[in-house]
Amino acid sequence: FAELHAAVAGLPVASSRVLPGLILRGDFAAYCPAGGDLRAVLVTEPLRPALAGPGAEFVVDSEGQYQASLGWISRRTEALMKHLQSNNVKLLLSSVKQEEVVIYYAKLYGVSVVECLSSEEMALICEITGVSPYAPFGDDIHREITETAVATFCQPLLLGSKRCVHVGFTSVCAFQPHCLILCGPVDAVNKQHAAALQGAFTMLQQLFKGVDQ
Numbered sequence: 001f002a003e004l005h006a007a008v009a010g011l012p013v014a015s016s017r018v019l020p021g022l023i024l025r026g027d028f029a030a031y032c033p034a035g036g037d038l039r040a041v042l043v044t045e046p047l048r049p050a051l052a053g054p055g056a057e058f059v060v061d062s063e064g065q066y067q068a069s070l071g072w073i074s075r076r077t078e079a080l081m082k083h084l085q086s087n088n089v090k091l092l093l094s095s096v097k098q099e100e101v102v103i104y105y106a107k108l109y110g111v112s113v114v115e116c117l118s119s120e121e122m123a124l125i126c127e128i129t130g131v132s133p134y135a136p137f138g139d140d141i142h143r144e145i146t147e148t149a150v151a152t153f154c155q156p157l158l159l160g161s162k163r164c165v166h167v168g169f170t171s172v173c174a175f176q177p178h179c180l181i182l183c184g185p186v187d188a189v190n191k192q193h194a195a196a197l198q199g200a201f202t203m204l205q206q207l208f209k210g211v212d213q
Helices: 063-086 100-108 119-129 187-207
Strands: 004-011 018-021 022-024 027-029 038-043 089-094 110-116 150-161 162-169 178-184
Touching: 018 100, 022 178, 027 100, 038 119, 038 187, 063 089, 063 100, 100 110, 119 150, 119 162, 119 178, 119 187
Parallel strands: 004 178, 038 089, 089 110
Antiparallel strands: 018 178, 022 162, 027 110, 038 150, 150 162
């Protein structure tokens, strides 16, 4: 329930509504409007490549080596974002904050980015879409990307003064997510309404649970 409702203080209760899809609590780090169905990938690691693996130390002996290393990182990042574009990926959903170089190339190649998603949001998206997070730095970063979800829409949403992301996914299960926008004059009223609704949904779940006869 926590991931399927959002509270907005300062508005009348009558402004409450139900929206199809999910509301992600962060704003776009990069927004590239696109029409129609969008291919989306989930990632759980920084897309800016590391110069050294875990437990290893990378030593730079000169300014020239340092600049060459930065150039290699930039080219590697650009190649990855170009690879996403060539696989028609238009949306990147990340559980970690991405480096500025990733955001730069995402904008350049028309890929929208939402970062710092919670583990609960990521788990819910995986459940709805049936996809697993994409691991870009395997043996071959140029292989076809198969770990993609289909987003039927993805757009900014303003809730009070907070900017969020409103996204709808093609579900692979019977669950078709909708989000409840709870409006009220103050936060305390919204919390009361949310608690009452969560209790009502819990009661309905218990009421319609199959009885073993």
